[in-house]
Amino acid sequence: MTVRGTExxxxxELAGAGRGVVLRVVGEIDLATADAFHEALTAALDDVxxxxxxxxVIDLTGTRFLGxxxxxxxxxxxxxxxxxxxxxVVVAEANSLxxxxxxxxxxxxxxxxxxxxxxxxx
Amino acid sequence: xxxxxxxxxxPVDRVSVLEAxxxxxxxxxxxxxxxxxxxARIQQLFEVDTTSVLLYDTAAEVLxxxxxxxxxxxxxxxxxxxxxxxxxxxxxxxxxxxxxxxxHTTVMSPLLWRRGLxxxxxxxxxxxxxxxxxxxxxxxxxxxxxxxDTQLLHLVADRVAxxxxxxxxxxxxxxxxxxxxSLLPTRFPAIDGLSFAARYIPGTGMTVGGDWYDVFTLPGDxxxxxxxxxxxxxLAAAVVMGRLxxxxxxxxxxxxSPAEVLTNLHAKVSHFEQRSMATVAxxxxxxxxxxxxxxxxxxxxxxLALPGQAATLLTARPGIxxxxxxxxxxxxxxxxxxxxxxxxxxxxxxxxxxRPGHSLDPYLRRFLDAxxxxxxxSICTQVTETLLGTAPARDDVALLVVRLTPS
Numbered sequence: 281m282t283v284r285g286t287e288x289x290x291x292x293e294l295a296g297a298g299r300g301v302v303l304r305v306v307g308e309i310d311l312a313t314a315d316a317f318h319e320a321l322t323a324a325l326d327d328v329x330x331x332x333x334x335x336x337v338i339d340l341t342g343t344r345f346l347g348x349x350x351x352x353x354x355x356x357x358x359x360x361x362x363x364x365x366x367x368x369v370v371v372a373e374a375n376s377l378x379x380x381x382x383x384x385x386x387x388x389x390x391x392x393x394x395x396x397x398x399x400x401x402x
Numbered sequence: 403x404x405x406x407x408x409x410x411x412x413p414v415d416r417v418s419v420l421e422a423x424x425x426x427x428x429x430x431x432x433x434x435x436x437x438x439x440x441x442a443r444i445q446q447l448f449e450v451d452t453t454s455v456l457l458y459d460t461a462a463e464v465l466x467x468x469x470x471x472x473x474x475x476x477x478x479x480x481x482x483x484x485x486x487x488x489x490x491x492x493x494x495x496x497x498x499x500x501x502x503x504x505x506h507t508t509v510m511s512p513l514l515w516r517r518g519l520x521x522x523x524x525x526x527x528x529x530x531x532x533x534x535x536x537x538x539x540x541x542x543x544x545x546x547x548x549x550x551d552t553q554l555l556h557l558v559a560d561r562v563a564x565x566x567x568x569x570x571x572x573x574x575x576x577x578x579x580x581x582x583x584s585l586l587p588t589r590f591p592a593i594d595g596l597s598f599a600a601r602y603i604p605g606t607g608m609t610v611g612g613d614w615y616d617v618f619t620l621p622g623d624x625x626x627x628x629x630x631x632x633x634x635x636x637l638a639a640a641v642v643m644g645r646l647x648x649x650x651x652x653x654x655x656x657x658x659s660p661a662e663v664l665t666n667l668h669a670k671v672s673h674f675e676q677r678s679m680a681t682v683a684x685x686x687x688x689x690x691x692x693x694x695x696x697x698x699x700x701x702x703x704x705x706l707a708l709p710g711q712a713a714t715l716l717t718a719r720p721g722i723x724x725x726x727x728x729x730x731x732x733x734x735x736x737x738x739x740x741x742x743x744x745x746x747x748x749x750x751x752x753x754x755x756x757r758p759g760h761s762l763d764p765y766l767r768r769f770l771d772a773x774x775x776x777x778x779x780s781i782c783t784q785v786t787e788t789l790l791g792t793a794p795a796r797d798d799v800a801l802l803v804v805r806l807t808p809s
Binding site for chain 2: 308310311314344345347348349351352355356359375377380383384385386387389390
């Protein structure tokens with residue numbers, strides 16, 4: 281299905297002196313793109329495991345929208361990592377729409393959320 | 403090489419195969435007629451004895467026989483798990499499989515070996531990389547299917563897959579819409595001193611999502627009001643929504659506290675619908691005391707307009723969403739709010755106030771400003787017109803307004 285042609289771009293890179301993988305998501309995570317977001321999360325997580333790293337940073341500072349399907353994908357990734365030794369950290373700016381979505385749902389107290397990639401890997 | 407067999411003297415003609423499956427005469431047929439007609443043509447053109455189409459059910463991860471030609475027995479309701487046997491392997495690898503020995507070691511379905519087949523060729527039916535099903539042809543005489551046969555059957559499979567997918571997605575959309583409608587209240591309980599109105603607006607492309615609202619009476623002169631949003635869309639989300647709605651009603655009969663109801667709903671969904679997540683606001687109005695007891699599971703707080711005052715958002719601690727097996731960082735809580743006569747309570751889903759790239763606040767502000775002390779129907783109209791205008795909503799939207807008649 282397509283919803284008004286929304287899309288996301290994801291990039292993945294090593295960061296923090298090789299301690300973690302940063303998945304940066306630019307665009308809108310809604311019904312149309314939640315599957316792509318979930319796949320990108322899974323791939324990034326596989327990469328973290330394959331390299332024997334400890335942290336997956338999900339950088340949502342370039343994300344303009346985070347709907348419930350996207351929140352569900354974040355929670356699934358969190359549940360996967362919490363069963364292993366990997367930590368997943370969400371990066372969202374204060375007062376952003378993403379931060380608001382996390383606060384309204386109370387998920388900011390369940391997921392690890394910080395305001396910069398540096399802090400996430402610090 | 404296997405010995406040449408009579409009847410396969412000429413290679414299958416590519417042009418006639420394409421003509422056979424793109425014929426205008428096929429366009430207006432119902433799916434089952436279309437499949438039988440195409441399968442009969444494949445049987446002739448490929449000079450095979452049997453042809454079958456199996457459809458893939460993504461939710462159950464099984465294949466089901468949809469249509470067959472040349473089979474003695476009909477495999478009513480026969481299902482093949484992904485990865486198992488011949489068709490299961492075609493589906494799992496999404497690649498053609500050729501068999502020149504057909505028995506219980508290579509094929510799971512006894513129907514195929516009882517038919518006396520000696521060779522089988524199966525190809526996946528794909529649309530844009532998604533598996534729709536499997537098409538296979540069989541021969542009761544020994545035969546070595548060629549690359550040419552495989553390629554041609556692929557062409558046919560692509561055409562059949564497109565037709566099936568169009569049909570299935572149309573049917574799914576219709577089923578989801580029908581299910582959604584059947585689950586939303588068509589009339590509200592008749593209660594002195596209370597009036598209700600609600601709206602459900604599907605998202606872009608008329609795709610229903612998992613938004614719902616509910617109003618029901620409870621023993622002890624109480625009333626339950628619910629608004630919720632299942633993450634996802636289409637039939638899958640509508641089905642989960644139906645289960646949540648029923649489970650919530652059942653727990654509402656057992657437990658008086660909304661927080662307790664949501665705690666049990668959370669346990670139920672986390673256990674039985676592990677892949678689902680929903681946000682819910684559930685409140686109980688005590689009609690004797692005119693008090694609302696409210697609990698939130700990841701949902702935006704409802705708005706309340708007290709008599710003679712502008713609407714404000716209720717302050718209630720946000721509990722985490724329902725499902726996904728998360729352990730709440732603290733127990734879910736109830737908040738008790740007085741609802742004097744003349745108050746208006748509005749519950750809504752996020753599609754009403756969320757816009758990509760925009761802060762929520764200006765939209766929440768407009769929402770609150772649009773809530774008057776009119777009758778609930780006028781309020782619903784005013785709110786949806788103010789916030790959604792005439793443009794189609796991107797996400798689906800649910801809105802429920804309850805008014806306590808001014809004394």
